[in-house]
Amino acid sequence: MNRGIAYAVAAYLLWGVFPVYFKALQGVPALEILGHRIVWSLAVCAALLLVLRRGQWLADLRRQPRVLAWFTASSALVALNWFVYIWAVNSGRVVDASLGYFINPLVNVLIGSVFLRERLRAAQWLAVAVAAAGVLWLTWQAGAVPWIGLVLAVTWGAYGLLRKTAALGPIEGLTLETLLLAPIAATYLSWLVQAGHSEFAQGDPVTRLLLLAAGPVTAAPLLLFAAGARRIQFSTLGLLQYLSPTLQLLLGVWLYGEPFAERAPGYVLIWIALAVFSVEGIAHGWRSRTAAR
Numbered sequence: 001m002n003r004g005i006a007y008a009v010a011a012y013l014l015w016g017v018f019p020v021y022f023k024a025l026q027g028v029p030a031l032e033i034l035g036h037r038i039v040w041s042l043a044v045c046a047a048l049l050l051v052l053r054r055g056q057w058l059a060d061l062r063r064q065p066r067v068l069a070w071f072t073a074s075s076a077l078v079a080l081n082w083f084v085y086i087w088a089v090n091s092g093r094v095v096d097a098s099l100g101y102f103i104n105p106l107v108n109v110l111i112g113s114v115f116l117r118e119r120l121r122a123a124q125w126l127a128v129a130v131a132a133a134g135v136l137w138l139t140w141q142a143g144a145v146p147w148i149g150l151v152l153a154v155t156w157g158a159y160g161l162l163r164k165t166a167a168l169g170p171i172e173g174l175t176l177e178t179l180l181l182a183p184i185a186a187t188y189l190s191w192l193v194q195a196g197h198s199e200f201a202q203g204d205p206v207t208r209l210l211l212l213a214a215g216p217v218t219a220a221p222l223l224l225f226a227a228g229a230r231r232i233q234f235s236t237l238g239l240l241q242y243l244s245p246t247l248q249l250l251l252g253v254w255l256y257g258e259p260f261a262e263r264a265p266g267y268v269l270i271w272i273a274l275a276v277f278s279v280e281g282i283a284h285g286w287r288s289r290t291a292a293r
Helices: 002-016 018-023 030-052 056-063 065-090 094-115 122-142 147-164 170-195 205-212 214-229 234-240 243-255 261-292
Strands: none
Touching (some): 002 018, 002 214, 030 170, 030 205, 065 170, 234 261
């Protein structure tokens, strides 16, 4: 249990400081960063599978067209999520990006209700309504829909739905997703080199090293999260997940000086919704365990 908490906390802390990594690559276009993230993540996952001798599932895919179709869709969603996040961070929108991961748990609840026929309890409906009020406030205050946060929340929620219904583990799933995306990414990166626009080919050694690190930077928190999720209760995992967007918000406000005061009321409503959602989830789990005993 304690090791599981340590793994999960490490994963969320790494995700929380992602803005620092991507800010260090601010001079590189978001699409090029995405291409390197795909290619080097595939290299890391392939090396892990080779060491663990877990490659049989690739041969079995020929008899599982549904799995292949599911992961084609999930790879498109994760690529869009990664691109929007990278672009947001490098465009000075870290606070907007953090919003997506604050409201993601509530988006997951709605997705479960619509696609998995999961019945929402009254407190969950209340949490969703309060969060919606927060999003409406942010829309009114900014004069525009907070599309960055909404796109990140919806794509990550839909990605989670597809991964929940697909029968592959974390390493195998990420390997297949990056394998499907790699031909497009490699073609684009090759074109950049030939056109003389590649920051990897023309950049300084630090930039090259940071782009090469995109693989382990992507894989490490995913593996830590998978290890933690197997060892701790889901309710505990649900509470720990707020570490990541909280860190991102603090970095955006305190380190990068992004404006927040005028948006604070909308975020407060969303935090209230998350508090209601979390407390109700813990209470419901406790009641269920008591009834079972």
